[in-house]
Amino acid sequence: MDKHIFCESPDFLSFVSSLSKLEEVASAAMKSKLYNRKYKKGELILEAGAVCKRIYFVKSGLVKTFFYADSREFIMRFFSEKNMFTVLDSFILQQPSTYSILAIEDCHLTCIDHNELETLSLDFHTIETFYRKLLALAAVNMMERIGSKLEEKAQIAYHKFLKENGALLQRISLADLASYLGITQVSLSRIRAIK
Incomplete structure (x- = not known):
């Protein structure tokens, strides 16, 4: 994520505890509701129009x-190992995702799953606190991303990405980077050529 507002953690429960220290019984209850899924490169985890029913934690991968607008792809975020993600509005409102x-x-x-997290939040104050903090941080992060898109020039945005997410450069295509920055690949090539 931009600026890594979410702290990187080795696993899902460590991530949760970084936002709200869970008592043993709450940790055990949450652990019992977690499950793992594997996706192959190029596989859709969520398709636009479907409801986002999960919060995900990246153990490995990217x-x-x-979303698409006028047949052009716009990338909002990249998520790599040790980070948590969801499509916030779809997850909270349980309505179809635009992403x-x-x-x-x-x-x-x-x-x-959404329903499991909601139930756990009712049963355990510390899990409710985690959920509230996660949603608040995600909202802040999204506002920051939108704000930076509106006010930054492409060259500044590129250098900011390098500073905050430089390790991802070897893992993403130039087309995806250009889409994330909201510029064409030609413009990205020009920016990268400037020393």
Whole structure:
């Protein structure tokens, strides 16, 4: 994520505990609701129009969230190992998503379903606190992403991406990077040629 507002953690429960320290019984209850899913490179994790029913934690691999407008792809985010993601509005409201999620690499994800998280939040205050903080941070992160798209020039956005997500450059295509920055590949090539 931009600026890594979400702290990187080795596993789902560590990530949860970084936002809200879980008591042993809450941790055990949440652990019992987690499950793993694997996706092959190029496989859709969520298709636009479907309801996002899960929060995901990336154990390994890389995914992107994106949408199409006028047959052009716009990438909102990349998520790599040790990060958590969902399509926020679809997950919260349980309504069809305008975004898709695609595995850019083979992925191993840990998941929890919406209804399970809602039930756990009612049963355990510390899990409710985690959920509230996760949603708040996701909203802040999205606002920051939208704000930076509106005010940054492409060259500044590119250098910001390098600084904050440079390790991803070897893992994503130039087409995806250009889409994320909201520019053409030709413009990206020009920016990259400037020393």
